[in-house]
Amino acid sequence: MKGSQEKLDRFPCTSCGLCCKNITGIIELVGFDAGNGVCKFLDLKT
Template sequence: MHFNMGYPCTICGACCRNIGGVKELAAFDLGNGVCRHLDQQTQRCLIYENRPQICRVDEMYEKVFYQHYSLEEFYALNLKACQMLQEKEGVKEVLRIKIE
């Protein structure tokens, strides 16, 4: 698996609908695990340019996780979690992450 352009997000909103238990995002939780900054119509982040660091896969790798994983390993872990959330949420097939 090779990633030349950064983390391959499909902008499905599944992660934004499952922030319960993420301590860094507790203030954003509507109380049902959904981020208050998720536009329910478009599934896009309303504060994308100013979103928290925890929501930035590449920045989290560069600042924290580079010490523990290679970039490919870190992406693979995130892709697996993404895939599980997409299945749980019933995300349309066209927006699902494909792991080769």
Template sequence: MLWFFTGAGVFDVSGCLIHQSNTRLFRNKKPAMKFPCTKCGLCCSHVDRSNQTKWLNRGDGACRYLNMDTNLCEIYENRPEICRIDSAYKYFSQKISLANYHKANAEVCNTLQSEHGLPLSKRIIILEKDYSLN
């Protein structure tokens, strides 16, 4: 791992502040885990299945911004917050842990992938150990 030493402290490449105590370095906090999206586009192809995304339905169940030729979002940089799993977590953070929030989203993802015959290699697996501070 790379470390950066500055007048303000010691930082790793992700910008996480590191403190030096005696000769041992330790992390102040672990960076938040990001949802491991496989970019299969199935959630965008089925916006009609969620009350939170139904308003994006163009009439065939797919998002009005999904380009069916490229399987990419035409407004990706400006997409609605509900389409940003990690950003939308703030609305649920008082009710559910980040790990369980990611697990719930992964369950929906994996169900859609199974329904559409995507290979098991595309499935999302959320491990609790990835969310611990150790």
């Protein structure tokens, strides 16, 4: 488990929102999908 967390910690996020706008089909993120493939926590205004 720790190894997978380390991989997540190394993701080069630039806060562009592209990943958060395309979560459709990612089983681990199904609870975050707003119903349109976008993460429900993504603030589209900022």
